[in-house]
Amino acid sequence: MNNTELKKEILRISGVNVKKCMKCGKCSASCPAYDEMEFHPHQFASMIDNGEIEPLLRSDSLYRCLSCFACMERCPRGVEPAKLIEAVRLTAIRKQGANRMTADDVPQMLDDNTPGQLLVSAFRKYTK
Amino acid sequence: MQTVTTKSLCERAASLLGEGTVAAVLGWKRGEFDYDLTPAVFTAAEELTEGFIYNDFSGANLSKYLLKKTREIDGKILVFLKPCDTYSFNQLLSEHRFDREKVYAIGIPCSGMADIQKIRKIVGEGITAIEACENSLLVHTLYDDEPISVSCAEVLTERCLNCKSKKHVAYDELIGDEGEVLTSNRFDEVEKIEALSADERFAFWQNELSRCIRCNACRDACPACTCEKCVFDNPNSGVQSKAPGGEFEEKLFHIIRAYHVAGRCTDCGECSRVCPQNIPLHLLNRKFIKDMNETYGEYQAGEYDNQRAPLVNFSLDDPEPSDVVKGGFDRA
Amino acid sequence: MQDVKEFKPVIVAFCCNWCSYAGADLAGSNRLAYPADVKIIRVPCSCRVNPMFILRAFQRGADGVILCGCHPGDCHYSTGNYYTRRRMSMLFSMLDFLGIERDRTRVEWVSAAEGAKFAATMNEFVEKVTALGPNKRLEDLRCKQ
């Protein structure tokens, strides 16, 4: 897929109208994972609008997003950045045809301090 | 048969005439046969004894005649009103169509009126006389030596089968018992048509309305159709027409007539009763009544004096025309 | 089938002077196209439209009638369109009861600022009426010339 197609696909999956964004940054201001992320929620909106999809697909930010939906809740324009991030993540997974985490990775992550629930949700999130 | 007798009504009317309370009596008069009664004005006791009659064929709603008669006759007019007639009476009052002061209304009970067509279907032609018994009618014909007995219930008119109320909503005096508002199935027939497909509905009405001969009987008998000048008689209205024309002409006439009486029609059924072609015209009115009840809340025209009918009223959250889909409409 | 003349519906649009007629003007100013089949009649308020006008239009060969007024609450005469809403709801339901195609009639609220909505509404309405074909059920054959 070229960039235009990618953009179309992401907009289709997410159902988001990025043109509504007025670039206030409230999404990123609300983001609890901000410092973990290379690209921030507001950048997802503007980069997708600009068709800069490749850097997003390669970025670790996709997997740093906690899916807490604070950005969606707070956005005054109803842009829903979390849906965009999810859509890019889905595209990345589909494109690579690979999972970011496999069942084999799980045992080495097991330790007494990590809640089992975390691993379950991480596994769910990083796998197709 | 009726629970009050012609005689008792005659006596009461005669006494009111005699003491000068009323100047005239509006009632039913024997026609050529026992079953073809016409509304009539009586001004003397003798006239009453001679012609006044109240029986199972006193279907005519007398309230409409008050418009003209109250203007023509000096003094009060006594009018006999069956329960359903009282609704029309009230509705006309709300519309200021006659002077209440000039009317002395006596409410009389009604056990339902008989449909001569139904009787004919049972006994055939050549009816000469009909006697009323307890729960049946004895029909004399040219061809039978013995009168044929038919049960009253069997030959009730359609409107009486679906009687909405036995309650008198307006009167000065009541003869007999005060009845109650009934729960009727009067919308069943409308629902049946609504359930048809659009093509079937069209065919149904095409079949019914194409029989119209534009005799205007429905309009002339209708207690809601009381315009000083009917739009169909008015050359400036743009819809003037006096004779049946193309197929649509009748639909136009009947839709406009139904629309004009919508919210004012008390569902008295006179339109269908007087139609010589037996077109079920009351179904058009009932459709409007049903739609208005379901969309804007229950409303019975004529139930009270001075009500505000649904079409001259509104509420801020009324549904949109596109959302008002009652029954009919092909949902496909 | 090439020589069969393409069906061009006759559409009568009643527009209230204050909102919808202005909306139609705005559609014009913005050059928002809709089919020429739509002919607008200006009325002061949607509540001026008598059901008789609508029936008359059908009788004379209209294939669709649309009534546009101010949005409820915005009527220039404050309450006119509320009456319109009730009247047309009842009339349309009756026409439906008589087996007349529902898509031939429509009420739409179009404000003076909604030129785009006006054009879109007309496009959609014409499309629906065109799909229904000529109005046979309500026209008076005598009026056909």
Added chain:
Amino acid sequence: MQRIGVFVCWCGSNIAGTVDVHAVAEALKTESGVVFSTDYQYMCSQAGQDIIKNAIHEHSLTGIVVCSCSPRMHEATFRKTAAAAGLNPYMVEIANIREQCSWIHKDMLSGTEKAIILGKAAVAKVNLNAPLTPGQSTVTKRALVIGGGIAGIQTALDIADAGFPVDIVEKKPTIGGKMAQLDKTFPTLDCAACILTPKMVDAAQNENIRIYSYSEVTEVGGYVGNFDVTIKRKARYVKEDICTGCGLCTEKCPQKKVPNEFNLGMDNRRAIYIPFAQAVPKVATIDADYCTMLKTGKCGVCAKVCTAGAIDYNAKDEFVKEKYGAIVVATGYNPISMEKFDEFAYSQSKDVITSLEFERLTNAAGPTSGKLLRPSDGEHPHKIVFVQCVGSRCENCAEKGKEYCSKICCMYTAKHAMLIRDKYPDTDVYVFYIDVRTPGKAFDEFYRRAVEEYGVHYIKGMVGKVVPEGKKLLVQASDLINGKQLHIDADLVVLAAAIEPDKSARPLATMLTASMDTNDFFTEAHPKLRPVESPTAGVFLSGCCQGPKDIPETVSQASAAASKVIGLLVKDHLTGNPCIAQSNELMCNGCSSCERVCPYGAITYEEKEFRMPDRTTKLRRVASVNPAVCQGCGACTVACPSGAMDLNGFKNNQIMAEVDAICKM
């Protein structure tokens, strides 16, 4: 039979480009009643109008059809042309072949065809037109101004200066409105009270101005030039004409725990109170919700201390009926509720405040006597965060905020930031903004001064959340320029709350039959050309009731509204609209259906004697329409089953003739 002239306008190439104007003129020649038909480049030009005038004379025309642009554009022009040539102006009909034809149809064939049909419809209508003469009505030379803020005061002063009496109705005990609560005003930083209170005094002393304070409009009837208004004078339990405003009662009243609305509840007042020192009228008011005497019948301290004897516990609401020629709406605005914005912790912390509350905090007459102290602990804040656009420019949160820009926040926030830095240089001020909007004379310079001279930190980005923690407010925000997320431990957070029309505006609009937009701002008659008039004749708009505005803009609009009112009041007579309902008494049933749907109460009934064909007379109840009250909507014409009620200019047969012309293929 009419003699109709048809005039087809090219409108340069606007019409002629897609409509064959000659063909249209030619086709309409054969229509019934048409005796003359022509086309011309610009019908609305002087030369075009001369063609019409000459044709009227030459061909003795009794009616004309102009095929041109929208009647909303030039109907008035061509009516004047007809009148100038001695033809009744209502014998003119316009076929709209520009906006509704040439501009939307690109195909010459269909455009021409449609133009011809539209022309035919207009000809069919003119054939049935009748000359109409507008009625005349008188003008009551008194104006009503609803709302006593700066907008209302300015409008009233200007009308009064022109020599017309004017009444101000203000629902609060004093005039002054929001401006009285402000501290300084941008961009000049003069003190609001210093420039407002003299105007309040002017209003009180002007003999043409009568102030109904603590009063509300409850009923409006009538029409332009002749409004009948009922004003409710709420019981204030203090005789206005006797109270000297000494304020002794307000010091002695034992009920001390009443939230002071003037200071937005940040301190308390007594149950009997004067809102602020410069109140006009300077008269005490008893708050019936809190007064012990009124609630329990025990107390009466204020009556005891009042040497003037002004207290009257038995006072009742009074209703005053007045006649007015014009009404000005100046109902103003309020900040929206911040309750629903959980992320900013407004409901959780006293130190999160709105900008209007901040005004009171810095006002010398405010709860802190002008010292900038935190509401929670009275300490001086060292780090203050301002958040812009709170509830403004919200698209998806209609139940929370507003879609529009509130317009004034950028400037007052710059003012607040600057004032803090001026008085307390040790305080850090952060302003989080989406855009800084400063269109206005000396506005941008003002904002730049806040940044450049006063060192206010302007940060492009929004605040995501505010979390109270201990004595601090943890502010998490975006810095979009630097691509950072900021965490600031602030002492005070100030929210620039969106503003919305006062809640009293909606019911008032219904009373006035004036239209409103979805945000409850009053709609102007034309957004550009008639910005201070409402579409309802005789009702004018002043200030924020029409849309968000700052003070200079409000005052200009107030004066503009006043000039419109003066223009109306100087007239002795008003010419009405002749396109009104008319009842044909011979056909009227007297059924009252029309009366029930008339929004103006223009229809009344009378018993009238009619001569019958048989020479008898009969008394009938028939409808009659008050031509001065009827606005010509036509609701009655459809409610009338007999068709007795018809609308001049849009008669049943005229509309049906148009229908026929369109449907005739």
